Every structure is written in C-alpha cells, then in structure tokens.
Amino acid sequence: MNKIKSVRSAAPLWRQSDGAPVSCVEKIKVLNENYAELRQIAQDALEDALLMGCSEDQVREALHLLVDELSNPYRPD
Secondary structure, three states: OOOOOOOOOOOOOOEOOOOOEOOOHHHHHHHHHHHHHHHHHHHHHHHHHHHOOOOHHHHHHHHHHHHHOOOOOOOOO
C-alpha cells in the first residue's frame, strides 16, 4: 500500500515590523494556529479544485493573488 507523505512547512519565525522576533508565547501560539488553519483551508481548496478538473497552476495563481490582495487595516496613513 502506498502512503502519501505529507510535507508540512513549519510556521515561520514571526517578526515585528522592525525585524525583531515576536517573543510573546501567546502571540506566537495564535499566529501558528492561524497559519496552520490557513494552510489546511488552502490545501482543501486546491484538492477540491483538482478533483473538479481545474488547472493546478491556475488555482495556485488564484491563491497567490488572494494573498496579494489582502489589505492592512492598521497601516498608518
């Protein structure tokens, strides 16, 4: 029986806007949980699209575009 290996990327080292690492354990926990949830949702969306016959390249491009279009509501004017 073939087993599909799951390659999970580790969560990034979270950094503040000045480049210093985030040091609060609770903040890191929330960031890592959000990262894992987003990764799973994106993986599910990719798999659904592939099962429905979509182009893998087009789906990946759409997911990249989605991230690129996110807005920062906290950016100073």
